[in-house]
Amino acid sequence: MLRVSKFTDYAVVVLSRLEAEGGVQTAPGLAAGTGIAEPTVAKVLKMLSQAGIVEGLRGARGGYRLLRPLSSLGLSEVIVAIDGPIALTACVDGGFGLCEAEQTCPVRGRWDPVNSAIRGALSAIMVSEIASPPVPRRAAALQPVLVAE
Amino acid sequence: MLRVSKFTDYAVVVLSRLEAEGGVQTAPGLAAGTGIAEPTVAKVLKMLSQAGIVEGLRGARGGYRLLRPLSSLGLSEVIVAIDGPIALTACVDGGFGLCEAEQTCPVRGRWDPVNSAIRGALSAIMVSEIASPPVPRRAAALQPVLVAE
DNA sequence: GCAATCCGGACCCATTGGGTCCCCTTTGAA
DNA sequence: TTCAAAGGGGACCCAATGGGTCCGGATTGC
Numbered sequence: 001m002l003r004v005s006k007f008t009d010y011a012v013v014v015l016s017r018l019e020a021e022g023g024v025q026t027a028p029g030l031a032a033g034t035g036i037a038e039p040t041v042a043k044v045l046k047m048l049s050q051a052g053i054v055e056g057l058r059g060a061r062g063g064y065r066l067l068r069p070l071s072s073l074g075l076s077e078v079i080v081a082i083d084g085p086i087a088l089t090a091c092v093d094g095g096f097g098l099c100e101a102e103q104t105c106p107v108r109g110r111w112d113p114v115n116s117a118i119r120g121a122l123s124a125i126m127v128s129e130i131a132s133p134p135v136p137r138r139a140a141a142l143q144p145v146l147v148a149e
Numbered sequence: 150m151l152r153v154s155k156f157t158d159y160a161v162v163v164l165s166r167l168e169a170e171g172g173v174q175t176a177p178g179l180a181a182g183t184g185i186a187e188p189t190v191a192k193v194l195k196m197l198s199q200a201g202i203v204e205g206l207r208g209a210r211g212g213y214r215l216l217r218p219l220s221s222l223g224l225s226e227v228i229v230a231i232d233g234p235i236a237l238t239a240c241v242d243g244g245f246g247l248c249e250a251e252q253t254c255p256v257r258g259r260w261d262p263v264n265s266a267i268r269g270a271l272s273a274i275m276v277s278e279i280a281s282p283p284v285p286r287r288a289a290a291l292q293p294v295l296v297a298e
Numbered sequence: 299g300c301a302a303t304c305c306g307g308a309c310c311c312a313t314t315g316g317g318t319c320c321c322c323t324t325t326g327a328a
Numbered sequence: 329t330t331c332a333a334a335g336g337g338g339a340c341c342c343a344a345t346g347g348g349t350c351c352g353g354a355t356t357g358c
Contacts, residue, residue: 009260027334114224117273154347195305211303
């Protein structure tokens with residue numbers, strides 16, 4: 001279905017909120033502000049901090065802080081941070097030995113141009129283009145995620 | 150993970166085989182030729198025929214026939230035929246009432262540019278660019294499917 | 299009339315995404 | 329010095345659904 005995990009969507013919502021509020025925000029605070037369950041928000045923030053998109057500040061008065069403005073943050077970076085590498089097929093970028101039918105598989109490695117195309121399309125889109133506009137409101141649970149035509 | 154279902158991959162393999170052989174091919178024949186389980190091949194062909202990509206001929210001496218050369222068949226058509234509409238998020242293209250938090254969801258409908266971008270990228274790629282090159286060999290079972298960076 | 303073949307649906311199972319909970323570590327403030 | 333607030337990391341469970349199989353019915357050439 002060419003779907004993106006809900007977490008990616010959550011990440012955009014959380015990042016949007018983070019930028020709208022500015023400064024350091026706590027996970028519970030962001031959860032309350034977005035309507036997303038707190039443990040889920042914490043999970044998303046953890047992944048984003050590991051990817052270097054936000055910074056986690058520990059201890060009392062801690063929280064999370066944006067490291068880059070959303071206008072310079074490519075959507076593909078968020079997707080990679082949350083969902084892992086963008087790869088439409090398993091046999092991608094030299095995945096030798098993974099396909100048990102290497103010899104006979106006629107499409108082996110041929111999805112690369114597709115992956116490149118999608119990568120390019122996603123890299124060109126900044127998170128700020130998707131995140132909530134000037135008027136930051138409260139967010140809530142979202143549904144699944146796909147790419148449709 | 151931004152993955153595409155295995156069926157889409159199978160479809161490309163089957164279509165490739167169909168064009169390589171030319172004329173009318175039976176589902177069992179294509180299954181044998183590709184190494185994919187016969188019921189699975191039948192399922193894929195059924196979906197492709199519903200989408201108008203191939204034509205099913207019933208009765209004895211029946212089989213499936215390509216309606217268009219792969220060089221003019223966009224990859225997005227195959228994906229739509231197999232996996233359904235390309236939509237990264239549930240709240241897409243006016244999915245009113247689906248999101249229980251319409252009022253408060255800050256990213257509602259904002260994934261549209263992303264969907265458009267991906268649609269465009271996929272439409273520009275023809276199946277013939279992915280399908281096996283001049284040298285058609287036997288195909289076999291494939292693994293999952295993703296889009297990576 | 300028989301056999302080959304597509305058509306359509308129902309059905310089942312394994313994978314995994316989505317979500318929750320718990321405990322440890324860190325650190326500012328009283 | 330102590331305590332509480334907050335992040336860090338992992339284990340765990342449940343449900344959705346993709347992947348695959350099987351069956352009976354309809355159609356058509358021999």
